[in-house]
Amino acid sequence: MTCSPTRLAVALRELKSERPTVSAGAATGLRLARVQTLALTRRSVISEWRQLGNVIPGIVFPLLLAAVYTHQFTRVILLPGFPVVDSFLDFVLPASLVQSVSFGATEAGTELARDIENGFFDRLRVSPCTRLPLLLGRLGGAVVVAAAKGVLIIAIFLLFGAEIAGGPAAAVVLVAAAVLLVIAIGGLGQVLAIITGSQEAVNATFPLVFTSIFMSSAFFPTNLMSGWFREVAEANPVTWIIDPVRRLILDGWSWSDAGQALAVPLVISVVTVTMAVVALNRKLGSS
Amino acid sequence: MVASAICGRGMRRIMARPTLIMPVLLMPLIFVLSFTGAFGSLTRVEGYGTDNVFNWMAVYAAMQGAVFAGVGGASTTAEDIENGFFDRLLLTPGSRVPILIGTMAYSALRSTIPTTGVLLVSALGGLRLPGGPLTLVTVYVATAGIASAFCLLGLAVVYRFRTMRSMILIQVCGFSLMFLSTGQVPIHFMNGWLHAVARVNPVTNVLRFARQGFLGDLTWSMTWPGLVALGAMVVTAGALAVHQLRRLTG
Amino acid sequence: MGETTRARFDDDVVIEASGLERTFGEVVAVDGIDLAVTRGEVFGFLGPNGAGKSTTVRMLTTLLRPTGGTARIDGHDVEKSAAAVRRIIGVALQDASIDPLMTGNELIRLQAVLHGISRSESRSRGAELLARVGLAGAAGRRVATYSGGMRRRLDLALSLVHEPSILFLDEPSAGLDPTSRLALWEEVRRLNSELGTTVFLTTQYLEEADELAGRIAIIDRGRLVREGSPEDLKSMVGSPTLRVDVDPVFLESARRVLVGFGPERPAREGRLAIGLDEGATRVAEVVRALDDAGVTVSHLELDAPSLDDVFADATGRRLEGAEK
Numbered sequence: 017m018t019c020s021p022t023r024l025a026v027a028l029r030e031l032k033s034e035r036p037t038v039s040a041g042a043a044t045g046l047r048l049a050r051v052q053t054l055a056l057t058r059r060s061v062i063s064e065w066r067q068l069g070n071v072i073p074g075i076v077f078p079l080l081l082a083a084v085y086t087h088q089f090t091r092v093i094l095l096p097g098f099p100v101v102d103s104f105l106d107f108v109l110p111a112s113l114v115q116s117v118s119f120g121a122t123e124a125g126t127e128l129a130r131d132i133e134n135g136f137f138d139r140l141r142v143s144p145c146t147r148l149p150l151l152l153g154r155l156g157g158a159v160v161v162a163a164a165k166g167v168l169i170i171a172i173f174l175l176f177g178a179e180i181a182g183g184p185a186a187a188v189v190l191v192a193a194a195v196l197l198v199i200a201i202g203g204l205g206q207v208l209a210i211i212t213g214s215q216e217a218v219n220a221t222f223p224l225v226f227t228s229i230f231m232s233s234a235f236f237p238t239n240l241m242s243g244w245f246r247e248v249a250e251a252n253p254v255t256w257i258i259d260p261v262r263r264l265i266l267d268g269w270s271w272s273d274a275g276q277a278l279a280v281p282l283v284i285s286v287v288t289v290t291m292a293v294v295a296l297n298r299k300l301g302s303s
Numbered sequence: 304m305v306a307s308a309i310c311g312r313g314m315r316r317i318m319a320r321p322t323l324i325m326p327v328l329l330m331p332l333i334f335v336l337s338f339t340g341a342f343g344s345l346t347r348v349e350g351y352g353t354d355n356v357f358n359w360m361a362v363y364a365a366m367q368g369a370v371f372a373g374v375g376g377a378s379t380t381a382e383d384i385e386n387g388f389f390d391r392l393l394l395t396p397g398s399r400v401p402i403l404i405g406t407m408a409y410s411a412l413r414s415t416i417p418t419t420g421v422l423l424v425s426a427l428g429g430l431r432l433p434g435g436p437l438t439l440v441t442v443y444v445a446t447a448g449i450a451s452a453f454c455l456l457g458l459a460v461v462y463r464f465r466t467m468r469s470m471i472l473i474q475v476c477g478f479s480l481m482f483l484s485t486g487q488v489p490i491h492f493m494n495g496w497l498h499a500v501a502r503v504n505p506v507t508n509v510l511r512f513a514r515q516g517f518l519g520d521l522t523w524s525m526t527w528p529g530l531v532a533l534g535a536m537v538v539t540a541g542a543l544a545v546h547q548l549r550r551l552t553g
Numbered sequence: 554m555g556e557t558t559r560a561r562f563d564d565d566v567v568i569e570a571s572g573l574e575r576t577f578g579e580v581v582a583v584d585g586i587d588l589a590v591t592r593g594e595v596f597g598f599l600g601p602n603g604a605g606k607s608t609t610v611r612m613l614t615t616l617l618r619p620t621g622g623t624a625r626i627d628g629h630d631v632e633k634s635a636a637a638v639r640r641i642i643g644v645a646l647q648d649a650s651i652d653p654l655m656t657g658n659e660l661i662r663l664q665a666v667l668h669g670i671s672r673s674e675s676r677s678r679g680a681e682l683l684a685r686v687g688l689a690g691a692a693g694r695r696v697a698t699y700s701g702g703m704r705r706r707l708d709l710a711l712s713l714v715h716e717p718s719i720l721f722l723d724e725p726s727a728g729l730d731p732t733s734r735l736a737l738w739e740e741v742r743r744l745n746s747e748l749g750t751t752v753f754l755t756t757q758y759l760e761e762a763d764e765l766a767g768r769i770a771i772i773d774r775g776r777l778v779r780e781g782s783p784e785d786l787k788s789m790v791g792s793p794t795l796r797v798d799v800d801p802v803f804l805e806s807a808r809r810v811l812v813g814f815g816p817e818r819p820a821r822e823g824r825l826a827i828g829l830d831e832g833a834t835r836v837a838e839v840v841r842a843l844d845d846a847g848v849t850v851s852h853l854e855l856d857a858p859s860l861d862d863v864f865a866d867a868t869g870r871r872l873e874g875a876e877k
Contacts, residue, residue, distance in 0.1 A: 073475060080479060087497035088488040091348050223330060230337040236344065245340025308666040312655065319654045319695065383652065391650040391711065393616055395667040396640035 049149050056153020060127065061160050074119030075165055078112040079172060085235065097240050099266060105178045110190060110261040111234035113169050114254065117162040117194045118201065118225050124154045125205020125218040132213045151292050155202045162198040166191035182264035189274045190261050196281035197257065201225060203288030210295040234258050256280045305395065309405025313379060314412065324416060327375055331368030331417045332424055335360055339428060342487060352489050358517040361425040362442060362510060363486040368417030369446035370453050370477035374470055376410030377457025381467045393551070403544055406458060407451045414450035418443060431517070438516025441526070445513035448533035449506075453477050455540035462547035485510050505532035565592040567627045567719055567751050568613065574621030575608050582608045584775035585622065590753060590768075592718075595745050597766030598755040599860065601872055605775040606755040607647055610723045613753070614644045626719060640668070643717035647724045649708035653697035657688055657707055660696065661714060668715040675714070682710040686740070702733040709740070720744065722754040726761060734761075741765055759860040759872060771864055778867040787858045790866045792828040794818055795839065798852035799825065807848045814839055819865050829855070 086104040093104050101107050128151075170180075170187055180186050208218050229235075231245070232254035238246055249255055257280050260273035317324050339356045346354050353359050383389040392402055422430070422442070432438045453473065460469045483497070484506040493501055501507050512529020515521055568590035575583040583605040590596045598606050611617035613624055615635040623630065629637040651660060658679065665675030683692045686706040691699060696707065705725065712720060722741070726734040742765070744750040756762055762769050763783050771779040771786075779786055792815065799807045801823060811817070811827045814835065820826035829835055836855060843850055864872040 077475070077479075080482070084482060084497055087493050087495055089492075090494065091350075091492060092345060095344060095347060220326075223326070223333070227333045227337050230341050236341045240344040241340065242343060243340075245336075245343065248340070305667055308663055312652075312659070312663055315659065316652075316654045386653070387646065387648040387650040388652045389650075390616060390644075390646055391664070392667070394614065394639050394642075394644055396636050396669070398636070 052149035053153050053156065056149055057156030057160070060124075060154050060157025063127065063157065071120065071161060071165070074116050075168060077119070078115040079169070081115070082108045082112045082173075095240065098237060099262070101266060102179070103177070105173065105176060106266060107262070108235065109170070109173050109178055109180075109265055110258045111229065112173070113166055113190060113194050114197060114234060114258065115226075115229050116165050116169055117198050118222075118229060120158055120161050120165070121198045121201035121225065122205045122218055122222050123161075124158045124202035125207075125209045125221070126215050127154055127157075128206050129209035129213060129215040129218045132209065133215060148293060151203075151206055151289065151296065154206070155199055155289075158198050158202050159195050162195050163191055166194050180265050181267060182269040185269055185274070186261075186264035189264060189277055193257055193261055193277045193281055196278065196285050197254075200281055200284040200288050203285060203292045206292040207288065207295050210292065210299055228252060229254055232258060233262075253280060253284060305397075305401035306405035306408060309392075309402055310408040310412065313376065313406070313409030316379070317413070323375075324413070327368065327372050327413065328417050328420050330371055331364045331421050334367055335364035335421050335425060335428075338364065338487065339425075345488065348492075350489065350491065352518050355429060355431060357425040357428045357430045359514070360487070361421055361430055362445070362514045362517065363481070364425075365418045365421040365442060365446050366449050366486075366506075366510065366513070367478065367481055368421060369414040369449040370481060371474065372414035372417060372446075373410045373450035373453030373455075374457045374474050374477065376406055376413060376450070376454040377461050377473070378467060378470050379409075380406060380458055381461045381465070381470060384461065384465050385467065399548060400545060403455070403458060403541075403548060407454050407541075410450045410454035411447040414446045415443060418446045433519055434516025434521045437521055441513045441516055441521070441529075445509050445529065445533065448537060449509065452533070452536035452540045455537065455544040459540065459543040459547045462544065462551050480504065480506055505536055508532040509536075566590065567592045568596070568624075568753055569626075570609075570613065570622065570624040572622030573609065573612060573619055573624050575605075575612060575617065576620050581775055583612070583619075586772070586775075586777055588624075588770065588777075590751060592751055593745070593749050595741065595752040595754065595765050595767050597762040597769040598753065598772060599757070599759070599762045599769050599864075599872075600755075600772035601757055604772045606757075606772060607723055609772070610644075610646070610721055610753070610755055614642055614721050615639055640715075641718055643712035643715070643720045645705075645708045645712040645720075645722050645725060647727065649704040651696050651704060651707060651711070654695060656695050657683060657692035657699075657710075660707065660711060661692075664711045664714045670715060678714060678716075679710075682713055683707075686710045687736070702729050705729060705733070705737075709737070713744075716748075717750070719751045719753065722752065724755055724757065726756070726758065738765055757872070763860055769860070771860075771867060773864075773868050773870075779863060783860065786860065786863045790828075790858045790862045792830045793858060794826050794856050794862060795829040795836065796820060796824055796826045796852075796854050796856065797839075797843070797850055798823060799848055799850055803848040806846050807843060807850075810842050810846050810848065811839070813842070818862070819869065819871060 082105065085108060089104045092098065093101055093107065099107065170190065174180070182189075205218050205221060208221065209215075212218070232238075232249050232252040234254060238249045238255060238259075241249055257277055260277040263270065263273045264277065335357070339360045342360075343356045345351055346356050346359075351359070380389065383392065393399065395402065422439070456477075457470060457473045460473055463469075483500050484504045485501060486506075490498065490501055490507065508528040509532050510529075511525055512532075515525045566589045568588060570586055570588040573583060573586045573588070574581070586605075586609060598609065600606050608617065612619045613626065613631060615631050615638050618632060623632075625631065626638045627641055629641075631638055655663070661679035661683065662672075662675055665672075665679065670678070679692075680689070683689050686709055688703060688706055688710065691703060696704065699707065705728075709722075709725070712722075725741075726737055729737065738761070741752055741754070745752055752765075754761075754765065766783065768782050769780070769786065770777050779789075781789070795811075795815070797807065797811065804823075804825070808817070808825055811825055815827040815829045818826040818828055829839070833855060836853075840850070840853070861872050864870070
C-alpha cells in the first residue's frame with residue numbers, strides 16, 4: 017500500500033479535527049501508524065526547511081574546522097603512529113560529518129519541548145495518534161536533513177581532493193551511520209524534552225554532544241593520546257563508530273567494519289527511542 | 304557613578320542566579336580538557352614551542368571563555384530590551400554612554416571567572432610559568448580585553464536587532480576568529496590561506512602577548528603588538544556600539 | 554468632528570506638541586497631534602487600543618524620535634535637548650520596566666544613581682516611596698516574586714525617585730484589580746494636589762479619564778478627535794440617551810417612532826437608541842407613542858451622556874468593546 021497524498025491529507029485532517037474520518041476505519045493499526053508518521057515527518061521537514069538559517073552553521077562550521085585543521089596539521093600527520101594519509105582531510109572526513117549532523121540532532125528534542133511548552137502537544141495527544149509516530153515523525157525531519165547534509169559534506173570533501181578507498185558503498189555506510197547517530201541523539205533529546213518540558217534543558221545538551229565529539233578519536237587517533245583522556249576517548253561510543261568508518265575510507269571496504277559502524281549507532285538508537293516511548297507513556301498514562 | 308552601578312548590577316544578578324555563570328565557566332574548562340587531551344601529541348611535533356600542552360592551550364581556552372563572557376554581557380542587555388527594563392535605562396538624563404561602559408566593565412569582570420577556572424585546572428594538569436608571575440597579568444589583561452571587545456560587538460548587534468538570537472551569531476563569529484589564529488598550533492605550522500588569515504588576525508597578536516610567559520620570558524616586542532591589537536578591537540567595537548546606541552531611538 | 558477647546562495658552566505650558574507625527578514604514582501611528590498641557594494639570598489621553606497613545610508618550614518622553622512635527626517639555630525640545638527633558642520627567646510605561654532578578658530596593662537604588670542622587674538621599678527617599686506605594690515589606694524580595702499589581706506600584710515608585718515635576722503614566726491601571734486601581738487614583742490625585750505634579754496619563758478606561766483628568770483629549774487612529782474637560786465634552790454631546798430593546802419584528806416601526814423624538818445614536822444588535830432632550834420628562838410620551846404603533850418593548854433605559862457617547866459621537870464607534 018503506497019502512501020498517496022490523499023492518505024496524508026486524511027491523516028492531517030484527522031489530527032486537526034480530532035475525529036476520525038470515514039476512510040480511517042479502513043486504515044487501522046500499522047497502516048495508520050505509518051500514515052501518521054509520514055504526516056508528522058512532513059511537518060517536521062517543512063519546519064526545518066523554514067528555518068534554513070539554522071542549518072547553515074551546521075554545514076559551514078564543521079567545514080571550516082576541517083579546513084583549518086588540515087592546514088594546521090600538515091606536520092602532525094607525519095607523526096609516527098598516525099594512520100597513513102595523504103592529508104588530514106581524509107582523516108577528518110567522518111568527524112566533520114558526525115559534527116555536522118550533531119548540529120541538528122537536538123532539534124527533534126527541542127521541537128518536542130517547544131510543542132509541549134506551547135500546548136500544541138496536547139492537541140496532538142487527543143488526536144487518534146499512537147505514541148510511536150509522535151516521536152518518530154519528528155525524528156524523521158532530523159533524519160532527512162542529516163542525510164542531505166551528509167551527502168553535501170562528502171561531495172565538498174571529494175571536491176577538495178579527499179579520497180574514499182572503500183568506494184560508494186563506504187560513503188553510503190558513512191551517511192547511514194551518521195543518520196543513525198542522529199536518531200540516537202534525537203531520541204535522547206526527546207527523553208529530556210518529555211521529562212523536563214523545557215527547550216533550554218534540551219538545548220543545554222548540545223555543548224555536551226559537541227565536546228564528546230572532541231573527546232573521541234574524531235580529530236586525533238586514540239593511539240596517540242595518553243593518560244585518562246585516552247581512556248575516556250576509547251570508551252566513547254563515538255570512537256566506536258568513527259574508527260571503523262575511517263578504516264572504510266582509508267583502507268577500503270570491509271564487511272566487519274561496515275557492520276560495526278552501523279550496529280553501534282543502531283543499538284544506541286533503539287535504546288534511546290525505547291526510552292523515549294517509555295517516558296512518553298509514563299507521562300501520558302496509557303498506551 | 305552610572306557605569307559602576309550598571310557593572311555592579313550585573314555582578315549582583317550573577318549572585319542572584321548563579322546558573323547564569325555556569326556555562327561561561329564550564330565551556331572553557333571542557334575546552335581545555337578536551338583540547339589538551341585530544342591534541343596532547345602535538346607537543347611531539349618539531350617546533351611546537353613547548354613540551355607542555357597545557358602551557359600552549361590554557362591561554363587559548365581562557366580566551367575562548369572570554370569571548371563567551373563578553374557575549375554573555377551583551378545578552379543581559381538583550382534580555383533587558385526584551386522585558387522592557389532597557390527603556391528605564393534609556394531614560395537616564397545625560398549621556399547614555401556610561402551604560403555601555405558599565406556593561407563592558409561587567410563583561411571584563413565576568414571574564415575573570417572562566418580565566419581563573421582554566422588556570423586552576425591547567426595548574427592541576429601541570430601548567431608552568433617560565434615567564435614568572437607577570438605571565439598571569441598578561442593573561443588577565445588579554446581576556447579582559449577580549450571580553451570587552453566582544454561585549455561591545457554584541458551590544459552593537461543587540462541595539463540593532465534587539466533579540467537574543469543575534470547573540471549566537473556573535474558567539475560563532477568570535478569562536479571562528481579565535482580559531483583562525485594560533486590557538487592550537489604556532490603560525491609556522493600553517494600554510495596557504497590559513498597562514499595569511501592568521502597573520503592579519505589581531506587575535507594572533509593577542510595570543511602571542513598572553514602566551515609568551517608560558518613559553519619563555521616576557522619581552523616588550525611580543526607585548527606591544529598584543530596591546531595595540533586589543534586596543535584596536537575594543538575601540539572599533541566600541542565605536543560600532545555607540546553608533547548603534549545613538550540610532551536606537553530613531 | 555475635530556472640535557477642540559484649547560487650553561489657556563500661557564507661559565506655563567509644560568507639555569507642548571505641534572503637528573507631532575510618527576510613521577513606521579507605511580503605517581501612520583500618530584498623524585499630526587497638537588497638544589498643550591499646563592503646569593499642574595492632570596491631562597488624560599483617551600483612546601482605544603492601537604490609537605497611538607503609547608507611541609505619542611514614547612515620543613514625548615524621548616524614547617522615540619518623531620518623524621514629523623515638534624514637541625517640547627517645559628521649553629526643552631524632545632529631540633535637541635533630550636537629556637534636559639529626561640531630568641525633569643518621570644515615566645511609568647505600559648509594561649512595567651523592571652528587572653525581575655533584582656529586588657525592589659536594588660532597583661530604587663539603581664534608579665537613584667542613574668539620576669545622580671546621592672546614596673544617603675536615595676535610601677531615605679526610596680524607603681518613603683516604597684512605603685507610600687505599599688511595598689515596604691516586599692522591598693527586599695526579588696521582583697520576580699511580585700504580583701502584577703505590585704510590579705506596577707514599583708514602577709510608579711521608580712518613576713518618582715527623582716521627584717519629577719511632570720509624570721507620564723501609560724495605561725497605569727491596565728490589569729489591576731479594582732482595589733489597586735482606586736489606590737493608584739488616590740496616589741495620582743495626591744501627587745497632583747499636594748506636590749503640584751503635572752500628570753499626563755493615557756488610558757482606555759473611560760472611568761479613569763473621567764475621574765482623574767481635568768482635561769481630556771480623545772485620540773483615534775492617530776488623530777485627536779475631541780479635546781476639553783470631561784463635563785464640557787459630555788455636554789457637547791448633549792442630551793441623555795434613551796435605549797430601547799424591541800423584538801426584531803418591530804425594529805423598523807419602532808425606529809420610525811423614535812426618530813421623531815430625537816436623533817438616532819449607535820446601539821448594539823436588537824436595540825435602538827436616540828438622544829432625548831429633557832430626558833426623563835419625555836419618556837412617558839415615547840412609551841405611549843411606541844404603544845400606539847403596536848410595538849412591544851422588552852427593556853428601556855435612560856442614560857446621561859458618558860465619554861463613551863462622546864467617543865461615539867466623534868467617531869461613530871463605541872470605545873469599550875460591545876455596543877451598549
